[in-house]
Ligand SMILES: Nc1ncnc2c1ncn2[C@@H]1O[C@H](COP(=O)(O)OP(=O)(O)O)[C@@H](O)[C@H]1O
């Protein structure tokens with residue numbers, strides 16, 4: 001390994017000191033923005049480092065294009081200051097390679113050029129992803145203010161990402177709390193009300209046996225019928241909240257049952273291709289089942305379909321569901337629409353288990369919804 005490379009490697013640690021904290025950034029506990037300085041000349045690097053140390057806490061340095069590439073693989077930089085003229089991989093090539101990678105696809109790059117460099121090289125720089133140029137020797141104020149813009153941008157992006165992450169966690173929490181609550185209410189209704197109604201029916205039957213007058217017997221008879229319909233209603237409400245079938249028999253039976261119910265209720269012909277029942281994690285089953293219900297609700301509400309085909313497939317790795325209707329076909333604006341909260345709910349539910357939902361519509365021919373969830377729950 002060359003001496004320069006060794007020096008660069010050992011230097012590739014945060015060059016900051018606690019003194020580098022500005023009061024504003026310290027109090028905000030914002031994520032620390034990292035900056036990469038790339039220059040083959042140690043003197044230049046040192047000068048840049050000195051200038052920027054009050055602005056960012058996390059300065060990484062590299063003395064070659066290769067070193068810069070290695071660092072860009074492992075870090076997300078707010079901005080990269082890149083010397084154009086370097087032995088080995090020059091600045092342009094380094095920039096092109098950095099930009100060609102997914103992680104650093106959008107990382108801003110400021111080129112450092114010698115005054116003698118021509119305009120044409122500037123254009124070349126913009127082509128490979130430069131956002132700006134600075135001429136050496138750099139004017140400290142210009143350097144600082146340019147870098148500060150990118151640091152601020154980076155912080156804002158990070159905060160946005162964090163708040164997105166928080167919202168996602170909140171959504172996940174709400175989904176699971178709601179599911180627990182529904183299961184709880186379903187059980188209460190089923191058990192408590194169910195018992196009372198059974199007791200009531202026994203009492204009325206007891207009474208009926210001791211009555212002789214026809215009008216009174218007619219009353220007890222209609223009371224019994226009322227109790228029976230109430231029992232049915234209670235069952236329906238409890239099942240609507242949380243199908244017992246899902247807990248007792250598993251996802252595959254529950255999907256089959258739901259498909260039959262759907263056909264009975266809507267008159268839309270419903271065919272389900274199901275694998276033999278196997279035990280699937282209850283949370284994954286619940287997720288899949290709820291998504292399935294949401295899909296069917298949409299078919300009934302929006303599709304004007306006359307038939308629905310459902311296929312559930314299982315493998316070691318994943319459980320997949322496909323629901324195809326022959327209706328009007330969902331529009332692209334609905335698939336991506338901000339108002340499609342039902343669809344958003346499906347995506348969020350699936351995402352919670354590392355899964356995904358794909359929705360496609362063909363105008364006049366129908367809609368296809370594919371759901372796939374890995375069997376192993378991702379943390
Ligand atoms: N199977 C379907 N066929 C046709 N259009 C659909 C279908 N499913 C959803 N859509 C369209 O997508 C929109 C968004 O669906 P969703 O987010 O579930 O909202 P909602 O059902 O409350 O309207 C619906 O309003 C409807 O226009």
Ligand SMILES: [Mg+2]
Pocket residue numbers: 294297298342343
């Ligand atoms: Mg809906």
